[in-house]
Amino acid sequence: YTQSEKEIANNSCLSLLQCFCPSTALHTKDGFHPQVRAVCQVQKPGSISFNIAKVIVVGDVAVGKTCLISRFCKDEFEKNYKATIGVDFEMERFEVLGVPFSLQLWDTAGQERFKCIASTYYRGAQAIMVVFDLSSSTSLAHARQWLEDSMKENDPSSVLLFLVGTKKDLSTPDQLLRIEREAIQLSEEIKAEYWAVSAKSGEPSTHFPHPPLACVSLFMGFSLVQEME
Numbered sequence: 001y002t003q004s005e006k007e008i009a010n011n012s013c014l015s016l017l018q019c020f021c022p023s024t025a026l027h028t029k030d031g032f033h034p035q036v037r038a039v040c041q042v043q044k045p046g047s048i049s050f051n052i053a054k055v056i057v058v059g060d061v062a063v064g065k066t067c068l069i070s071r072f073c074k075d076e077f078e079k080n081y082k083a084t085i086g087v088d089f090e091m092e093r094f095e096v097l098g099v100p101f102s103l104q105l106w107d108t109a110g111q112e113r114f115k116c117i118a119s120t121y122y123r124g125a126q127a128i129m130v131v132f133d134l135s136s137s138t139s140l141a142h143a144r145q146w147l148e149d150s151m152k153e154n155d156p157s158s159v160l161l162f163l164v165g166t167k168k169d170l171s172t173p174d175q176l177l178r179i180e181r182e183a184i185q186l187s188e189e190i191k192a193e194y195w196a197v198s199a200k201s202g203e204p205s206t207h208f209p210h211p212p213l214a215c216v217s218l219f220m221g222f223s224l225v226q227e228m229e
């Protein structure tokens with residue numbers, strides 16, 4: 001190797017190594033919330049656990065439901081709009097303190113003509129994500145209706161709610177302030193956790209729902225454990 005080749009090799013080694021540094025290896029972390037640790041300790045050694053949560057994602061047409069899920073599961077962004085027909089499905093698997101968890105993410109169509117098909121998949125959800133576009137107050141105005149429709153098929157006392165504003169990158173700080181005031185008010189009223197995100201930029205990068213950190217809360221109220229002999 002010449003000196004410059006060595007430097008390049010060293011540099012690429014360094015940039016590769018960063019991916020494997022302890023701070024990115026979430027499964028090795030043990031600093032989870034006591035409630036999370038308690039849920040994980042319920043799993044008995046020698047048993048096989050299936051912690052599966054069904055999450056349904058609803059909201060107006062083209063608010064960015066599919067893009068939100070793609071950013072979340074695959075860290076990808078698609079700028080060309082492709083309507084969801086009926087429903088789509090993504091599975092996200094992760095481990096917390098050695099315990100496997102799975103999220104079933106049901107991406108439903110926002111188009112009126114597919115609503116009938118999509119609503120047949122609402123039943124049995126542990127979490128409902130109502131999505132609106134931060135640059136469209138109409139889509140926020142419709143959020144309540146989406147919630148009502150999806151709640152009809154579920155038990156309101158056990159479902160966790162999320163209100164998610166998308167396309168944060170398209171709004172000025174002033175526009176954002178105005179719509180967020182309304183969104184936060186709604187989220188408090190319906191007791192939903194509020195998020196403002198951009199699937200395009202990945203914002204907020206520090207806590208754009210990374211599976212192990214954001215989604216374990218889905219399992220707080222439920223834990224399905226099947227023991228195998």
Ligand SMILES: Nc1nc2c(ncn2[C@@H]2O[C@H](COP(=O)(O)OP(=O)(O)OP(=O)(O)O)[C@@H](O)[C@H]2O)c(=O)[nH]1
Nearest residue numbers: 062063064065066067079081084110167198199200
């Ligand atoms: N700038 C920007 N565009 C976005 C963002 N998220 C989604 N989009 C765009 O918005 C359009 C609609 O996104 P989708 O994710 O397909 O919308 P959807 O809600 O799944 O639509 P339906 O399946 O028809 O209900 C696409 O052209 C996306 O590229 C975002 O965060 N920022």
